[in-house]
Amino acid sequence: MSNPMSSERLDTLPGHFHGFALMHIAMRRDAARLTAAAPRLTARGLDPAAQWWRRLRDVIDWHHRSEDDFLWPELLRQNPQFKPQADEIAGDHTELDRAMDQVTTALTTPAGPTALLGAAEHFRQVLIDHLADEEKIVFPVFAQLPARDYLALEQRLVRTAPPGVLTYLPPWMFDGADHRSVQLVAATMPPPVRLLGRTVLRRRYERQLAAVLTPR
Template sequence: MRTTDRQEAPVPTPKSFSSEHGLDSLPPHFHGFALMHIAMRRDAARLRAAAPAWKGSGAEWWQRFREVVEWHHISEDDVLWPGLRRRDADFDAQARELHEDHEELDAAMAAVSTAIDRRGEDLVRAAATFEGVLRDHLRDEERIVFPVFDRLGERAYLAEERKLISSAPMRVMTYLQPWMFDGAGSRSVAYVSETIPPPVRLIGATLLKRRYERTLKGILK
């Protein structure tokens, strides 16, 4: 019997998307969502660095950061995940897993707030735990939801993202743009800025940016 050298075609592997090491692996329409994750990791690291010599001046900064994180995952559970379920049947069971992660993240943030209320007592441990829980959660979330964003395509995904952003309370909305863009690359800022109405974009780049920077001074001292 004669053998042939024919080989079976390789099975395609799923795309791997992550913001953990930057935005190069991500399509541009992921960048707004990804910049929020990058900002969360950045600020968790800032908190960990400040914790050993905590003087209390960063309490307002922490409160604003916590409000953004809480809004982000509440709006995911209440707005974004239901929208993704309607568009992608495979997402349902995975969304329940992410909700459980959000509960763990809430507990870690509550521990940080308690430590700050006690003038930094046990803040080193609480900050380290929070950073670890946050990083693990964001890694799991991106593994699950970024392929869904990719399957939806740019127009359908951005329609869902607009609903997410519009759910933000005023205190979060007035903090979100300068917080997201802090340290972000110009390409990503330019792309995401195009999704923001021009008057809001202008206020975010001027008045709201100055307010954000004043709050930030408390943690960077």
């Protein structure tokens, strides 16, 4: 019996899925970082952490909104047999939105450090469960598309990202990522984007990341 496809096991995925997978990996990675930082954050560190969190939430919000508004309808248009799966995941982001709201509140109120640990851990668990459930449903559907068609669809999806998200994606996705996956995904990017992702955008990304790697 073959292994179920999962972003937690990149060897179970064809190479052209790795861009989508790296986004899910980056979400889980940063949820773990937030949970690790939460007990060490003081009131002084809340604002920098909140700025980092806003960038992360913008990416997650876009990723899930683009799925609901573009990716699932497009898959359904190309493959009407996707309808049962599309119905199953319709509105599936509501619980995750609520969990992210709790983190935002904890990071932007005076009682934040006290409330953040529980909110961060709840967000992490909801996210892990959501991504696992989503991948079980959609990866087999992705696999029915020829690689070229899938990549064309993914590139159209990325073009729906607002500028702030688009400039955050390359360093965020590639942070600590599997080298082969980085090579596969970078090859689908325009050369100027690859260069900026390794230089200017990466330096900006790392400055913001310090808020949770070395919380105050």
